[in-house]
Amino acid sequence: MCRVGQMLGTQLGLSTIGVLTCLVSVIISFAGSWVVALILLGLLPICGILMMLVARFASGVDPQVEETHATAGKFTAEAATAIRTVRALGAEEHTLLTLSDSLDYVCRSKAAKSWKMGVSVGLNLMLPQVINLVSFWIGGISVQFWSFDSQQVLLTVFCMLFGTISVGLVAQHIPDSASGYHAAMQVFRLIDQVSEIDAAKSEGCKTLGDGTIEFRNVHFWYPHRPEVRVLRKLSLTIEKGQSVALCGVSGSGKSTVVQLLQRFYDPQAGVIRVGGQDLKDLDIAFWRQQLGFVGQEPMLFDMSLEENVKYGYPEATEEEVREAARAANMDYALSGAVQWTDRIGLRGEKLSGGQKQRCAIARALLRKPQFMLLDEATSALDAVSESVVLQAMKTERVGKTTITVAHRLSTIQNADKIFVLCHGRLLESGTYQELMNMDGSFAKLAARSL
Ligand SMILES: Nc1ncnc2c1ncn2[C@@H]1O[C@H](COP(=O)(O)OP(=O)(O)O)[C@@H](O)[C@H]1O
Ligand SMILES: [Mg+2]
Known part of the structure; x- marks a missing residue:
């Protein structure tokens, strides 16, 4: 320039x-x-x-x-x-x-x-x-x-x-x-450069039907690495209001499923449907508004703690921010150890890993999304903090769909359904008890404490 x-x-x-x-x-x-x-x-x-x-x-x-x-x-x-x-x-x-x-x-x-x-x-x-x-x-x-x-x-x-x-x-x-x-x-x-998936274009449908998410024979590879087939013939159904968990060894494609749901990519074959409608036909901005995403390494911005929590929903009131902070167990902010007006540094470097994650969870919760995507979102939290967050989320998520990727048994034990992935394929699915009774790969993963 x-x-x-x-x-x-x-x-x-x-x-x-x-x-x-x-x-x-x-x-x-x-x-x-x-x-x-x-x-x-x-x-x-x-x-x-x-x-x-x-x-x-x-x-x-x-x-x-x-x-x-x-x-x-x-x-x-x-x-x-x-x-x-x-x-x-x-x-x-x-x-x-x-x-x-x-x-x-x-x-x-x-x-x-x-x-x-x-x-x-x-x-x-x-x-x-x-x-x-x-x-x-x-x-x-x-x-x-x-x-x-x-x-x-x-x-x-x-x-x-x-x-x-x-x-x-x-x-x-x-x-x-x-x-x-x-x-x-x-x-x-x-x-x-024309973006294939352009959120700035306001076109497509703005209804979610019954809100069921369905992956039907989805094949996917990252466009710049076609030799690695990430998802192979993946089919799974997540009903509205369900809390489901994705598990599997590292590299099995869990994060990819979450990214496809956010429509950062489109599958090369197969279809992802929401409420019976192809995800491609939905208005992208509208769809992303329905999603709350928390990743393993949350991206925070060099602004005040409050601005970070309000990032996806700037018009939120103070009361709403505090409520989200309580649900995400942001005790460090509520107790004043970190002031709401404190700048948190580049990528939030002035906060600990767990504090960053809780800030990101509050940010996602504040938008009151219909679908919550948690990709190892509580991995940096201690067990006590995690259980507080999970408990709070349980009340928050009534009627909403939660998709959790986690390695800790405690995080996924209570899920309505658990999907076990391996090399991009669905190996098993069912409740925790059903999968344990099956004595298959989930039981083996669980035995190694996931
Ligand atoms: N942005 C990317 N570009 C190319 N390949 C990727 C990318 N992200 C992940 N992969 C590959 O896709 C596979 C699945 O990755 P991922 O979905 O992140 O696994 P998981 O979350 O289950 O650990 C891995 O083999 C990984 O190397
Ligand atoms: Mg991952």
């Missing part, structure tokens, strides 16, 4: 001045010796084209260099944000090395190109001198043979010189405008 600004700001202004000065100079030069003016005018475009060619030769934007530059920037930002992890792993040296490798490449490529820049600037400075030389030469001839007086000739010569210098001024900015153009193209490409 900075480059686009550069191109459109000062440089555009200077270029306009250059072009206008050139035009005015040419017009005035005809008031002197029109023969000299005509001859020099013939030279002016040649001069301009030459300068432009030279500048273009120097300015070629190498996409690889641009990309390496961007990657280095991203890498620096990432390392700076995760500086504690970098320090804890003693990876400062390695990080610096990786960074200096990419910067070295950028440096080398730019240095390799610098002679072109030098030649270009040199030629740009030389051309007015050549014009100077030619002007005075022709000026001399026109005084001697074409009966113009020296005043007329000097007027024309100096005006034309001004004109040439102005053309040079415009040509000098071509390298910057080339890289500005390149940067602008990238920005436009990003803006023009």
Whole structure:
């Protein structure tokens, strides 16, 4: 953006001045010796084209260099944000090395190109001198043979010189405008990118039917990793008001099910229905309003604790915020240990893991969603805190659907139904007791305390 600004700001202004000065100079030069003016005018475009060619030769934007530059920037930002992890792993040296490798490449490529820049600037400075030389030469001839007086000739010569210098001024900015153009193209490409699942588009149905969620023969893989089949022929039904649990070993596709429900992706085959209606036909913004999601690593923002809780529902009253905080057992906020107005740092770094999770739970509860998605949402809580939260949620969730992904038995024991996933397939389903009686993979998982 900075480059686009550069191109459109000062440089555009200077270029306009250059072009206008050139035009005015040419017009005035005809008031002197029109023969000299005509001859020099013939030279002016040649001069301009030459300068432009030279500048273009120097300015070629190498996409690889641009990309390496961007990657280095991203890498620096990432390392700076995760500086504690970098320090804890003693990876400062390695990080610096990786960074200096990419910067070295950028440096080398730019240095390799610098002679072109030098030649270009040199030629740009030389051309007015050549014009100077030619002007005075022709000026001399026109005084001697074409009966113009020296005043007329000097007027024309100096005006034309001004004109040439102005053309040079415009040509000098071509390298910057080339890289500005390149940067602008990238920005436009990003803006023009059409999102397949666009929540800004208000289209589709805004009814939920009976609210039953149904996965029918769903096959799914992440678009950038098609070789890993994440869900295979997954079919399951969750009735409205039920509290269900998803369990299975890590990597079995539980979080993926939750993400599909939030419609961050669409399944490649099969269908997800809500109230008998394809999820794709629902208005996305409306559907996401019905969802409350809490993840294992809750994303909080660098604003006050209260603003974080109100993030998805800014018009909430103070009473509603306190109520959600009580339900999520945010004792640290209710007791005043952390003030509601305290900023909680980048990604909530001033809170402990459990405090962050409870803040995220309160944020989700405040919206009073019809469907609650808890993806290992209480994993950072101690057993006492967890049971308080679960108890509070039990009263909150009456008539609402809750989908819980959890590794602790205590969290899922009371679920109406438990689905056991393995490599994206549904292995078993039933209540806790039914699954234990089955003595299958759930019983084995449970024996290892999930
Ligand atoms: N964003 C992603 N891009 C590509 N592959 C992913 C992504 N997220 C998860 N996966 C892959 O999908 C599989 C299932 O992941 P996930 O649903 O997160 O498992 P679980 O939550 O059960 O531990 C894993 O093999 C994982 O490597
Ligand atoms: Mg997961």
